[in-house]
Amino acid sequence: MTVARDTIADLEYSETELMAVLMSREVRDGEVSACGALSQIPATGLLLAKEMHAPNAELIILNTVFRPFHTSRQFHFLAQRGELGLFFVSGVQIDGYGNYNLHQIGTDPDHPEVRFPGGYGGGMIYYCAQRTVVFRTEHTRRSLVERVDFISAAGSSPDNVLRLGNPSKLITPKANFRFDKEAGRLRLDSIHPSYTLEEIRENTGFDLGVTSAAATPAPTAEELHALRSVVRPKMIETGTYAAWAERSIGGATK
Amino acid sequence: MGVPYVPVIGLVGTDLLKRRDDMVLAPDPFDGKTVSVVAKAMRPDVAVFHVDKADRNGNVSCGYPVEAVILAEASRHVIVTAEEIVDRLDEKDAAGTFVPSILVDAVVHAPFGSHPAGMTGRYAPDKVHMKEYVAASRDDAAFAEYLKTHVFDVESHAEYVERFVPREWQRPTRAA
Numbered sequence: 001m002t003v004a005r006d007t008i009a010d011l012e013y014s015e016t017e018l019m020a021v022l023m024s025r026e027v028r029d030g031e032v033s034a035c036g037a038l039s040q041i042p043a044t045g046l047l048l049a050k051e052m053h054a055p056n057a058e059l060i061i062l063n064t065v066f067r068p069f070h071t072s073r074q075f076h077f078l079a080q081r082g083e084l085g086l087f088f089v090s091g092v093q094i095d096g097y098g099n100y101n102l103h104q105i106g107t108d109p110d111h112p113e114v115r116f117p118g119g120y121g122g123g124m125i126y127y128c129a130q131r132t133v134v135f136r137t138e139h140t141r142r143s144l145v146e147r148v149d150f151i152s153a154a155g156s157s158p159d160n161v162l163r164l165g166n167p168s169k170l171i172t173p174k175a176n177f178r179f180d181k182e183a184g185r186l187r188l189d190s191i192h193p194s195y196t197l198e199e200i201r202e203n204t205g206f207d208l209g210v211t212s213a214a215a216t217p218a219p220t221a222e223e224l225h226a227l228r229s230v231v232r233p234k235m236i237e238t239g240t241y242a243a244w245a246e247r248s249i250g251g252a253t254k
Numbered sequence: 255m256g257v258p259y260v261p262v263i264g265l266v267g268t269d270l271l272k273r274r275d276d277m278v279l280a281p282d283p284f285d286g287k288t289v290s291v292v293a294k295a296m297r298p299d300v301a302v303f304h305v306d307k308a309d310r311n312g313n314v315s316c317g318y319p320v321e322a323v324i325l326a327e328a329s330r331h332v333i334v335t336a337e338e339i340v341d342r343l344d345e346k347d348a349a350g351t352f353v354p355s356i357l358v359d360a361v362v363h364a365p366f367g368s369h370p371a372g373m374t375g376r377y378a379p380d381k382v383h384m385k386e387y388v389a390a391s392r393d394d395a396a397f398a399e400y401l402k403t404h405v406f407d408v409e410s411h412a413e414y415v416e417r418f419v420p421r422e423w424q425r426p427t428r429a430a
Contacts, residue, residue, distance in 0.1 A: 071321060072321065073321060080263055103270070109273060123264055124262065124264035124265060153268060156267075157266050158289075162288050162289065163266070
């Protein structure tokens, strides 16, 4: 892993690789970090963090070998005890208040336009993990909305509610948002390479809360090298995400 | 657990909570002010679940890690359907997936009992059948027709297997 830093500007990467790198940067060394089933990009980010800056991170990647427990009961109580530092979750819709929707499109509960699997787990962990990073692979006005049609988990709670943690960030292929806990709002934090503030505003259904934002540091040569030559084979070994990893993470370093 | 309810950290402010009458907000009985969700204990009259193996005394090896043990403990009666009946099972044969016979009322031998869903270690989901099921579930009339064909008009489990489980699955090989 000795690629010169001055080659970074020339590096090319996919949206998936970018999101995996950005997620890996959220992992802290020594903490327990987890993601649920059907979470291939967070799984990649978790494994990458362990290669980069968090060698002592404890990883829980459900439905793979990186799962220390037999039953979801054990995972449930680990979260309830407040031992989860970081969790990743996605939703069909995410709103400016940090609420996400995994249940349905359409606000009539008895006649949804589309019904999704829903989820108890995220609705519990969102309040228990110290930080939760919300992600969405589609950054459009239909996925990032002012108000979700159905609140599967709420971004904030009144002060008298027993709550151990809050959302910390929203990561999309175009930008990072941070959660302002005092205001209970997502604020644009940084804009990924090649996008402009205007493009982010056009594609976001809620107020960005800022008039300017920094550029997201692009994936480094070290990050991309580790991703492609170390993490990719590990993802293939998981079995669960083998086909996805072969397809979505660029083979060996270009 | 046998308790009437448990506090749960989470779910406050969700629309899920609005639709459930078995989860409510309640103050901490010790400090009188901190609020959390309290979930009513579930005590099903009967639980029915499908497992890998059961023995002649009703001991069960689920075959894969599931919450069936909690389900069996919570339910007043437990009916188990099993891919295979064996002479004797104990906890060593079923690490983490053992349900002792004291919790089980009845065992039914039902090979391919998960069909059209899959059974870890034995067979994968029947994707062709699953597509038909999903299509049928889009409206009530189509679903009633599905149930008539696959459930109500079927005399026995053996007939179901004969008619609806893919022929190639019925050879004694292990898939998935």
